[in-house]
Amino acid sequence: MTGSRPESSQDPSPSSRLEEILDDKLRVEELPDSDDDYEDVGTVTKEEQANMAYLESVKIPIVDKLKTDSSEVQDETLEVVMPFLEGNPNDFPLNIFGIPHLQKEKHVKFLKKALGDYPPPFAMMDASRPWLVYWSLQGLSALGYDISEYRERVIHTFSLAQYPAGGYGGSYGHLPHLAATYAAVLSIVMVGGEKAYTSINRKSLWHFLGQLKQPDGGFNMTTGGEEDIRGAYCALVVLSLFNLPMELPPDAPARTQGLTTFLDNLGPWIGRCQAFDGGISAAPGNEAHGAYAFCGLGALAILGPPRETLNAYLDVPRLVHWLSARQCAPEGGYNGRTNKLVDGCYSHWVGGCWAIVEAGATSERQSLWNRDALARYVLSAAQFSKGGLVDKPGKRPDAYHSCYNLAGLSATQHVYVYDDGAGVKGDLDAPYRWRTAGVYPESRIWDEEDEINEVHPVFVIPFKAARESREYFEGRQGF
Numbered sequence: 063m064t065g066s067r068p069e070s071s072q073d074p075s076p077s078s079r080l081e082e083i084l085d086d087k088l089r090v091e092e093l094p095d096s097d098d099d100y101e102d103v104g105t106v107t108k109e110e111q112a113n114m115a116y117l118e119s120v121k122i123p124i125v126d127k128l129k130t131d132s133s134e135v136q137d138e139t140l141e142v143v144m145p146f147l148e149g150n151p152n153d154f155p156l157n158i159f160g161i162p163h164l165q166k167e168k169h170v171k172f173l174k175k176a177l178g179d180y181p182p183p184f185a186m187m188d189a190s191r192p193w194l195v196y197w198s199l200q201g202l203s204a205l206g207y208d209i210s211e212y213r214e215r216v217i218h219t220f221s222l223a224q225y226p227a228g229g230y231g232g233s234y235g236h237l238p239h240l241a242a243t244y245a246a247v248l249s250i251v252m253v254g255g256e257k258a259y260t261s262i263n264r265k266s267l268w269h270f271l272g273q274l275k276q277p278d279g280g281f282n283m284t285t286g287g288e289e290d291i292r293g294a295y296c297a298l299v300v301l302s303l304f305n306l307p308m309e310l311p312p313d314a315p316a317r318t319q320g321l322t323t324f325l326d327n328l329g330p331w332i333g334r335c336q337a338f339d340g341g342i343s344a345a346p347g348n349e350a351h352g353a354y355a356f357c358g359l360g361a362l363a364i365l366g367p368p369r370e371t372l373n374a375y376l377d378v379p380r381l382v383h384w385l386s387a388r389q390c391a392p393e394g395g396y397n398g399r400t401n402k403l404v405d406g407c408y409s410h411w412v413g414g415c416w417a418i419v420e421a422g423a424t425s426e427r428q429s430l431w432n433r434d435a436l437a438r439y440v441l442s443a444a445q446f447s448k449g450g451l452v453d454k455p456g457k458r459p460d461a462y463h464s465c466y467n468l469a470g471l472s473a474t475q476h477v478y479v480y481d482d483g484a485g486v487k488g489d490l491d492a493p494y495r496w497r498t499a500g501v502y503p504e505s506r507i508w509d510e511e512d513e514i515n516e517v518h519p520v521f522v523i524p525f526k527a528a529r530e531s532r533e534y535f536e537g538r539q540g541f
């Protein structure tokens with residue numbers, strides 16, 4: 063991936079790639095820079111010509127003329143998104159493929175700010191404290207920023223948010239919740255180190271999880287709360303990273319129904335969350351959704367090798383069909399549900415499903431999705447001019463969309479392999495058998511400068527953080 067990078071969008075020398083894909087008659091003649099009416103004439107740069115030629119090639123050939131609310135908001139969305147895919151309204155420097163560079167410094171600055179103080183109107187976000195910390199730390203890690211400066215603060219924050227009877231609340235004094243616990247645990251594991259690990263009361267956490275296990279196999283999100291697939295995924299993440307005992311605590315209500323371990327009935331329960339159209343929903347009988355699909359696949363990838371668990375509990379071809387249908391054309395990014403709009407956060411929620419699905423569905427390394435189309439959406443349409451990443455152009459950036467756009471971009475760049483022979487051995491050891499197999503070699507969208515760090519396909523944190531946590535708690539089957 064060498065070659066000179068155009069310094070500006072008006073660089074007179076076309077890249078070799080452009081020469082390759084655009085024949086002469088498709089090129090729009092460019093006016094000389096000396097022309098004073100340059101802007102008024104609407105000159106199209108060579109990069110824009112290439113973008114337009116690509117977008118034309120992926121346009122849906124048959125358009126349903128029926129007007130509905132959904133079709134109208136889709137048309138409005140295209141009007142907003144297309145200028146960013148065709149041109150470069152933010153005036154970002156372009157990479158060797160004529161696509162905006164990833165604005166790493168600006169995004170780092172944005173995410174560091176997200177870990178700072180918030181103005182009074184944000185008081186309502188207090189219950190999301192673990193999420194704000196997790197999204198920001200994970201976004202920074204993906205960008206290659208050393209997060210160790212946050213270790214003491216993370217330990218302090220989550221020591222105070224740890225509920226005496228187990229688990230973590232959204233903030234100080236809040237009741238424990240599995241979503242808050244998941245985000246807190248990932249944050250603690252990401253900063254890592256003995257002091258962080260020993261800040262966790264594993265025994266009370268085990269008891270908390272025991273209260274949530276349901277007789278049908280799933281998990282409630284909180285005591286007396288809703289049972290959904292987030293619960294299954296979040297509980298398994300915590301059980302695996304902290305190497306907690308698989309036996310249910312003696313006071314777990316599910317024991318009265320004959321269950322003895324956290325894993326009882328769990329795989330079949332996840333399987334029942336697969337909807338008629340192949341996607342995965344929050345709970346049996348609900349509408350399929352991208353984020354629940356990731357939770358379901360993440361849970362199955364913790365339960366065992368994806369090739370075994372996916373095929374045991376899911377109709378994989380139907381799932382692949384549904385996931386593929388979530389990638390929008392010509393936008394390239396993903397939506398989260400049928401007939402919904404492209405949104406940068408699904409770059410992870412759906413884009414992040416593929417590594418697991420590929421490990422479960424194929425015997426050879428093979429890409430089932432269009433990585434470049436997603437990378438194009440993230441780089442061209444999801445970067446906010448001043449830093450941070452967004453749902454779609456016109457929206458404000460936030461830590462959530464920054465984290466998951468970056469995770470999706472990382473998924474387009476790296477190849478992950480599930481390796482049966484690697485990693486630790488013990489309960490829920492499957493997620494430690496993943497390894498990276500280099501960058502995706504065929505990209506025509508991002509260059510070396512845009513490359514970001516690998517993200518663990520199951521835990522969505524750095525590989526090293528997941529491995530070190532598990533290794534620390536190895537041999538601590540008790541407490």
Ligand SMILES: [Zn+2]
Pocket residue numbers: 405406407408453463
């Ligand atoms: Zn979103």
